[in-house]
Amino acid sequence: MKATIEVIAKKANVSQMTVSRVFSGKSKVSEEKQKLIKKIASQMDYYPNLIARSLSARKAMTIGIFMPKTKNAFLDIYISQILSGITDVVQNFDYRIMFFPFDYTLLQENLYTSVAKSNLIDGMILLKTRINDKGLDKLAKSDFPFVLVNHKKYSSKYNFVDSHNEEGAKLAIEYFYRLGHRNIAFVAGLMKETNAIDRLKGYRETLKNLGLTYRKEWVVYGEFNKEKAYEKSKSLLQTKPLPTAIFCSDDYMAIGVMNRIKEEGLIVPRDISIIGFDDIELSSYVKPPLTTVRQPIYEIGKKSAEMLLSLIDGKAKAPLYELLAVELVVRKSVQKIKN
Amino acid sequence: MKATIEVIAKKANVSQMTVSRVFSGKSKVSEEKQKLIKKIASQMDYYPNLIARSLSARKAMTIGIFMPKTKNAFLDIYISQILSGITDVVQNFDYRIMFFPFDYTLLQENLYTSVAKSNLIDGMILLKTRINDKGLDKLAKSDFPFVLVNHKKYSSKYNFVDSHNEEGAKLAIEYFYRLGHRNIAFVAGLMKETNAIDRLKGYRETLKNLGLTYRKEWVVYGEFNKEKAYEKSKSLLQTKPLPTAIFCSDDYMAIGVMNRIKEEGLIVPRDISIIGFDDIELSSYVKPPLTTVRQPIYEIGKKSAEMLLSLIDGKAKAPLYELLAVELVVRKSVQKIKN
DNA sequence: CTGAAAGCGCTAACAG
DNA sequence: CTGTTAGCGCTTTCAG
Numbered sequence: 156m157k158a159t160i161e162v163i164a165k166k167a168n169v170s171q172m173t174v175s176r177v178f179s180g181k182s183k184v185s186e187e188k189q190k191l192i193k194k195i196a197s198q199m200d201y202y203p204n205l206i207a208r209s210l211s212a213r214k215a216m217t218i219g220i221f222m223p224k225t226k227n228a229f230l231d232i233y234i235s236q237i238l239s240g241i242t243d244v245v246q247n248f249d250y251r252i253m254f255f256p257f258d259y260t261l262l263q264e265n266l267y268t269s270v271a272k273s274n275l276i277d278g279m280i281l282l283k284t285r286i287n288d289k290g291l292d293k294l295a296k297s298d299f300p301f302v303l304v305n306h307k308k309y310s311s312k313y314n315f316v317d318s319h320n321e322e323g324a325k326l327a328i329e330y331f332y333r334l335g336h337r338n339i340a341f342v343a344g345l346m347k348e349t350n351a352i353d354r355l356k357g358y359r360e361t362l363k364n365l366g367l368t369y370r371k372e373w374v375v376y377g378e379f380n381k382e383k384a385y386e387k388s389k390s391l392l393q394t395k396p397l398p399t400a401i402f403c404s405d406d407y408m409a410i411g412v413m414n415r416i417k418e419e420g421l422i423v424p425r426d427i428s429i430i431g432f433d434d435i436e437l438s439s440y441v442k443p444p445l446t447t448v449r450q451p452i453y454e455i456g457k458k459s460a461e462m463l464l465s466l467i468d469g470k471a472k473a474p475l476y477e478l479l480a481v482e483l484v485v486r487k488s489v490q491k492i493k494n
Numbered sequence: 495m496k497a498t499i500e501v502i503a504k505k506a507n508v509s510q511m512t513v514s515r516v517f518s519g520k521s522k523v524s525e526e527k528q529k530l531i532k533k534i535a536s537q538m539d540y541y542p543n544l545i546a547r548s549l550s551a552r553k554a555m556t557i558g559i560f561m562p563k564t565k566n567a568f569l570d571i572y573i574s575q576i577l578s579g580i581t582d583v584v585q586n587f588d589y590r591i592m593f594f595p596f597d598y599t600l601l602q603e604n605l606y607t608s609v610a611k612s613n614l615i616d617g618m619i620l621l622k623t624r625i626n627d628k629g630l631d632k633l634a635k636s637d638f639p640f641v642l643v644n645h646k647k648y649s650s651k652y653n654f655v656d657s658h659n660e661e662g663a664k665l666a667i668e669y670f671y672r673l674g675h676r677n678i679a680f681v682a683g684l685m686k687e688t689n690a691i692d693r694l695k696g697y698r699e700t701l702k703n704l705g706l707t708y709r710k711e712w713v714v715y716g717e718f719n720k721e722k723a724y725e726k727s728k729s730l731l732q733t734k735p736l737p738t739a740i741f742c743s744d745d746y747m748a749i750g751v752m753n754r755i756k757e758e759g760l761i762v763p764r765d766i767s768i769i770g771f772d773d774i775e776l777s778s779y780v781k782p783p784l785t786t787v788r789q790p791i792y793e794i795g796k797k798s799a800e801m802l803l804s805l806i807d808g809k810a811k812a813p814l815y816e817l818l819a820v821e822l823v824v825r826k827s828v829q830k831i832k833n
Numbered sequence: 834c835t836g837a838a839a840g841c842g843c844t845a846a847c848a849g
Numbered sequence: 850c851t852g853t854t855a856g857c858g859c860t861t862t863c864a865g
Contacts, residue, residue, distance in 0.1 A: 253591065
């Protein structure tokens with residue numbers, strides 16, 4: 156016989172509600188009855204049907220995580236660390252996690268909304284969404300709780316957690332400058348992501364503030380991966396004069412650029428200095444070890460989960476946002492310019 | 495007004511079932527009615543309540559993934575790649591994914607069973623479970639579909655996907671042997687995981703088959719991470735004679751051992767040769783690049799999902815298992831022994 | 834602290 | 850192809 160609240164209630168000679176209360180813990184039941192009910196439940200190997208609970212209580216106790224399914228997907232250490240942060244927080248509050256990796260090339264406008272209305276989840280965290288994503292605008296029109304990670308969008312309806320990308324770019328460029336570099340190139344990430352845009356912005360503004368001229372041929376547009384950066388940085392190494400320093404939008408890209416530089420017979424940092432962004436595990440292992448702007452990725456994940464949970468509980472209201480600080484991690488890929 | 499099947503049915507002047515059929519796609523509805531229903535639904539921005547669907551249909555269309563939440567959790571590239579494989583398969587079949595990272599130090603015997611009975615998921619994949627896990631035995635007593643990844647257990651109730659660990663160890667040891675090594679040490683992984691046990695077994699048997707003697711002080715027991723391997727390999731480097739080659743249970747461990755070796759003033763591979771296991775991304779970046787036994791990790795993930803889905807659909811019956819082939823990836827961390 | 838009634842929104846099963 | 854009936858197993862709500 157299948158164990159349900161009803162069956163247990165009958166055996167214990169109490170109402171279903173009493174049994175329900177014992178397992179949901181939402182209100183008090185006499186010690187005595189509790190003991191009896193638990194005993195019967197354990198004999199029958201009863202565990203609550205959480206789907207039924209969700210339907211009835213109109214609460215899934217689950218959050219959804221959406222992320223673009225790139226070639227790397229989970230392999231992307233960036234995403235991995237964010238997931239770690241989210242998980243750690245969410246579990247403390249007894250929420251479960253549902254995953255929604257999706258393909259940006261096939262994205263339907265209604266993906267987010269349809270899941271929001273499915274009652275499967277109580278809120279969602281969206282990783283690495285893009286600026287031209289119409290589904291986001293649609294979602295924002297509902298009052299479903301959601302938080303963007305790595306997508307900075309100030310608006311009364313959006314909540315986000317991101318790191319201080321412009322500041323990070325500034326840190327990198329100023330460091331180059333202090334070491335004597337004046338010819339500083341930039342390898343940009345996918346311009347559909349706000350952090351790519353912000354890093355470019357930081358690059359340009361810092362050049363300006365430092366009195367350096369912006370040269371179009373020293374900015375090259377890639378995607379957030381090694382291969383594309385390798386490909387796109389070729390033209391950079393054919394400009395005259397050659398840049399003496401290259402700032403890359405992330406560490407994988409920096410590795411791609413370093414590969415290209417080696418292939419051209421040049422040496423990092425002797426001929427060209429490099430700075431990346433993120434501080435992924437690999438960065439300290441490449442040769443030379445990569446100087447980079449560290450993002451507190453795990454913290455971003457944690458923060459986004461905390462934000463979402465407070466939105467779900469109604470403890471806070473949109474718009475909520477937070478920009479976390481970054482720092483420069485100095486390793487060996489940058490060299491002083493000799494005159 | 496909240497959009498539900500009932501409301502739409504009334505507006506369209508049809509029964510709830512007709513509306514239900516349109517959205518579940520499980521049987522035919524006339525073109526005409528379908529159009530009308532879809533139109534109304536779209537006007538109302540209706541999307542099915544999937545929780546209600548699950549309760550009624552007694553099917554969650556969701557699988558669960560359980561994994562020990564180590565310090566690395568998702569950072570663990572191994573797990574990341576498996577998740578990638580699982581995701582790719584599962585999404586093709588319109589299943590969703592729910593995550594259950596858990597802490598092995600707090601593990602309650604009933605975790606798996608309680609989730610199995612929660613109706614939240616239709617089946618589960620368990621990553622890196624341990625041999626002394628009583629919850630597993632309990633789960634096996636039910637007829638809930640589950641697949642173990644990296645836990646080889648032949649029994650009529652268990653399904654698993656793993657790689658050929660003993661064979662991998664054999665590949666490594668024989669390669670050492672062919673290059674003249676006779677003094678071969680082993681850094682073992684956590685002996686609570688079957689793959690650690692199997693690799694040790696492969697090591698010992700291959701030594702035996704090759705006529706080499708097994709020396710207790712040349713086997714050291716760590717965990718699957720850099721730090722522990724670094725710590726535990728110390729004693730290895732104080733034995734006399736020193737081993738000329740060390741086989742490590744995974745790549746992170748190999749990196750830890752290499753760090754230790756460097757610290758002792760020795761050089762890999764000049765003084766000591768190293769082979770790892772897994773072929774993680776880092777392995778080709780460390781210095782020297784690591785020779786290792788490659789596991790088809792992504793494939794393991796895919797296979798486990800396929801297995802689980804066929805179990806859920808009833809297309810196959812337990813026990814199901816598969817051992818995937820491994821291969822030696824030769825890089826620069828092994829050197830020929832000169833006499 | 835306990836219970837009765839009603840219903841969450843959907844689909845299975847059957848009938849036509 | 851369409852409809853009716855009867856739940857799925859729990860919790861909300863209200864009453865005591």
